[in-house]
Amino acid sequence: MALSAEDVDRFERSRPHLQAIAYRLLGSAGEAEDLVQETFLRWQATDVDRIEVPEAWLTKVLTNLCLHQLTSARARRETYVGPWLPEPLLAGDPMLGPADTAEQRESVSYAVLTLMERLSPSERAVYVLREAFAYPHREIAEILDITEAASQQNFHRARKHVAYGTARSDIDRAAARRIVEEFLAAATSGQTDELVRLLTEDATSIGDGGGKVPARTTAFEGAVAVAKFVWGMFKPAQAKRAIVGGLPEVYAWVANGEPAVVAAVEGRVVAIMCLEVTAGGITACRTQANPDKLERATEQWAAADHGEPLLGL
Template sequence: MDTATVARFEASRNRLACLAYRLLGSAADAEDTVQDAFLRWQAADRDHIEVPEAWLTKIVTNLALDRLRSAKLRHERAVGAWMPEPLLDGDPMLGPADTVEQRESVTLAVLTLMERLSPVQRAVYVLHEAFSYSHAEIAEILGITESASQQHIHRARRRIAAARNGIGIDQTSARRIVEAFIDAASSGRTEQLVALLTADATGVSDGAGGSAEKLIRYLNPEQIAAAVRAGLKPSAAKRRLAGGTPSIHAGVVNGCPAMLFTIDDRILGVTILEMRDDKIAAIRGIAAPARIARLTAQWQRQEHDAPLVESW
């Protein structure tokens, strides 16, 4: 390919990666999908492609759907160890955040609930809500009718409604929320931590990295409070496992306030707090190295605030 042809693809790469990430919930899979699309672009008869952006959107969407339908991916997600891959605020793969729908489409809550949708429902939801494609355009991309696209979006919205909150979290508000959470967790009083949680709050963790083969779930505020208090209590054994004494920073991850545990500019783990009505509705703890590799890389490229806890 000549330079101009490569440049034409590269001009769309970030948007295509944003699309693939929302469809797959994995930055690594999204990057692989976009690279597969580049190979298709390389092999295509480009003289007959009238609108390259539309052609590439169709290719990436359908490549992502093929991945979602693959037996290997279905097995990986069915065994109970799958979590969406977290992304730090400012990561270009998060894409546009101009509307409520665009912001919500990358929250871990929505990405998790989209696992309950069929691949086509998931594609319709992402294309319509996050990228503002019309039902006529979606029908052409997916090879379905406009009425089918409309039915899919209604069903998807109903299933995802529980995760929608419409709020926008910035660094200042994230720092305030995380600071209150740390204060409550270190107070020694379980009820102070429970008071920050909704009555139906839930939690999930990959076990501080571990083998990450099975997620640990917490089904009520009391279980969450006990786990958080135990997890945030420092000890010599935990510091040896971490390889030193971590600092705790506040940040924004997938549009939610988050605690970032770091050593030497390397993220050891992240705890994400999902908000609803000014309370914490869900907590996700992620530390498996494969899940936070991109998060760490983005952290190292950005400037960040002073830690809330200098030496844990």
């Protein structure tokens, strides 16, 4: 069915909102774009004049597409090589969506996106719609075809699973740069004691190479173990350069609202390490090195004024 220019424009006005929902639900920018496009095709195939509230209809269609995707993704991840981490987005990416409230910023943090993997698809959908976009439970129930009571129960369960006891602070570019600079100085000092000082006692480090880049299959746990690993990671080595196809340059940035170490080779982002920072120190280092999950970051990086690197490996 052919859409009028007004109907196409109506969808395009909703696209950023839909992409932000889909990314939070899936943890994948590529999959989010695909399902938003599928939503457009369904919008194109329906009699839009009969739709009373277009945004509600579009949100319902998209969310249910994402629920189906999440269910099949769980089966795919059983055969995924190594740990699975979300696709990180660099600061300024419109797919990060609204960031006006602490809840919105927290819901798209790399830490919370990772923790949301613990949730069932329905719990994740309720959590995202309620926490990040402030949908009332009545509307969430209509979107998911459940009762209001079930929506509330799913939300409370989700918050319990996602919550963790250490408070995160909002990070701007300047603060992130200071944190990353201190982290890199410690990592390249030749003394793991400096790194241990920056880490919490129960710090962890985990990486996602997707079977395409070498990555440990289990997390490093504890400040000493993480410090030794990080020290080795930032030690210049010819073998590392061969793996990533050149000499990596290291920058301080922000990804998903967290301080991030960005490694790039000739403008191509080859790794992003997100640092989860709490009042007690750095409590987690999560590194995305799967090239399939860094394509959008590379596009954003090319358009960014990232200045001079802090380090060359």
